[in-house]
Structures are given as structure tokens and as C-alpha cells.
Amino acid sequence: MIPDLPSSLLRSFVAVVDCGSLSAASARVGRSESALSLQMARLEDIVGQPLFDRDGRALKLNGAGGRLLPHARSILSRIDVARLDLDAAAAPPIRIGVVQDFVDSVLRPTLAELRADWPDRAIAIVIGSTAELLQAMGEDRIDAALCACEPAGRDTGFKMAMQWFGNTELLDAELLPLVGINPPCPFAKAAQQALDSVGRPWRMALTTPSLDGVRAAVQAGLGISCRTAAGLGLSPLQDDALPILPEITYAVVERRRTKEGRDVAARLLSKHLASMGVVRDGSYRDGRYRQQDAR
Secondary structure: OOOOOOHHHHHHHHHHHHHOEHHHHHHHHOOOHHHHHHHHHHHHHHHOOOOEEEEOOEEEEOHHHHHHHHHHHHHHHHHHHHHHHHHHHHOOOEEEEEEHHHHHHHHHHHHHHHHHHOOOOOEEEEEEOHHHHHHHHHOOOOOEEEEEOOOOOOOEEEEEEOEEEOOHHHHHOOOEEEEEEOOOOHHHHHHHHHHHHOOOOEEEEEEEOOHHHHHHHHHOOOOEEEEOHHHHOOOOOOOOOOOOOOEEEEEEEEOOOEOOEOOHHHHHHHHHHHOOOEOOOOOEOOOOOEEEEOO
């Protein structure tokens, strides 16, 4: 029986066939012509028969070479697939977190780019509140997160206007019904502090861990909520009966940063956050967030 066929010899054999000569194949495999010639001689010695008909410097596959060629291509293809699979398995997963407000606008395009550039890389995501994301980072479950927080160092923070949402008929209630995310929630806290500052009584009509729950409650008329237009996806109240709300800052934070700078997931999260084009009145148009450069 013919001994095992070394993959290095098969790779050089395919290169010679594809390039048509030793001189052309040498550049492809990174070997000299003499080294390639020795490899072909060794391969022919292993299979026990010539693989080429030689006409001067030109090489033409003979019958034995033609039979070996599809096997060589198949073997090399399987080896290459195995190498890619093992490389992907050895690479650490990309672990990111995002607040619920930006699942569609930031997380979705980030995942699409990660899939295009690293199709075999494992990805783990956490979607939750800022407190939950920071806890996940502290527990080493994610490496980068888009949170409602101030930027670190010289990173860029993105400010957005908090606004009121809900049915105007609820503004006549003696106790203003509020709808919000379970505490701790910066939006619910801002709403309560703003109402307290003008002496407007309020009550929590509904709390939920889900932004979809907040949206459904607002649309059903259960209460008034404080969010951003980009996050809630609804039209804000235009009534002046409620106090002005502050802005909220979003930033991408990382568990650790290498000497090379931000990792790819953090860069993509920041890129898509910055490109959303949301302006302070909550409408969508070609533009950018008002950026806060922490210096």
C-alpha cells in the first residue's frame, strides 16, 4: 500500500498544476524551484509512478497525476476547514452588553459586522439595564457594554434628551401615574426628581424590567414615562405642563483595555451609537448626537 501522503507535498503538487510550471508555483508556495522539484520527485517516489509528462521546463499532468489531483484538492480542503475551525474554537468569544434602548439601532448592526468579519467566532450578549450590565462586567461575563454612564478617560460620551411620553389626558390626574423600569433606573429617578422639584404629586402605576413593557403600558394609557425618543420609539409629549428633564449620557465601557486600544466590539458599538443621527428634539434626521468629549 502507498504510504501516507504529506499535505505539504500535496499542496505543492496542486500549486504546480494550477500554475503550470515550477517557476510560477515557487512564488505561490514560497519555495525555490529546486525545492519544489525535489518535492515533486519525493511525491512521485511515494506513489511509485510519474505524475507529470515533462517537456523541457513545462509540466503536464499524466494519467496518474490526473487521478491524484481531485484527491489532493479534497484532502487540502478538509485540512483548511479543520484549521479554520480549530482557530475559531481557540479564539475567545466576543462578549458584549447593551441597554434595551439600543438593541435594534446599535446591537443589530454591530452583530452584522461581527458576523461578516468573524463568521466563525462565538459571540455572547447580555441585554439589560445599566446596573445589570455593570454587574455582568464585574462578574467577567462581558468585556464591553453600552451603558447609561459617563465616559472614562478620553472616551466620547453621547448625550440625549430625556422626554415625557404618554397620553395628555393623564396630565389632569391628581397623582400623575408613572410607568418605568424597575429600580435602579436613571429615567425613573430623573422623572421623580423633576416632579418633586415643582411640587407635582406622582405615583408609580407600573414597573417592569422590560422596555417593551414600558412601551406597551404607555401606549395602553396606563401612565406617563420618561425615556428618550430613540429608545422608546414613540412621539414625545409636546405639552408644557410637565417640568423639563435633564439629558442622559451614554458611553461604551470596557472591562479591560489592551495596549492596542479599544477592542473591536467596543469600537463597533461606539461607531453605531454615534451614527444613529438623533437630535435633541427627539426627531430623526441626518445628523449626530451632541458629543461630550471627556478630557
